[in-house]
Amino acid sequence: MNREKTYGIGELARDFDVTTRTIRFYEEAGLLSPAREGQQRVYTDADRVKLKLILRGKRLGFSLSESRDLIEMYDPESGNSRQLNALLSKIQERREQLNEQMREIELMQVELEEAEKRCLDAFDR
Known part of the structure; x- marks a missing residue:
């Protein structure tokens, strides 16, 4: 057994x-x-x-809801094509979100550098 x-x-x-x-x-x-x-x-x-x-x-x-949806799509008899397509779509969405966040962080870093430079310049005066 x-x-x-x-x-x-x-x-x-x-x-x-x-x-x-x-x-x-x-x-x-x-x-x-x-x-x-x-x-x-x-x-x-x-x-x-x-x-x-x-x-x-x-x-x-x-999200938990997204994970649940993906898990529920598991269907090995179909080759899991529906699940894989949904996962690819979620990955692309997440990558776009992360790229946007990276752009925002880069902009914030430039702004911080400019603010820091203004502060240091003020000390030199």
Whole structure:
């Protein structure tokens, strides 16, 4: 009998360097739905992959709703083309946002340099 590997909440928290509270939050948000053995949560490999995708989405700046939508599109029978296209679109949107933020930061740096120069010039007078 080949039984699927399962994980406890503490094990997942350690593996992904998050708190158990974070994992429970994702569960409450409907992103994870572990089985129960009494009061204990039992996570499968699929739950582990979902958690990995949620955390990756978070690092990329995706909202929980966006991550949920992408995870729900998983359909290996279709080659996941719908999911992949949606992910590509989200990546392009995020990249555009980051590029705009970089332009704004560069402008702020120029303005700070000019303000600093004016302050230093005022000391020299």
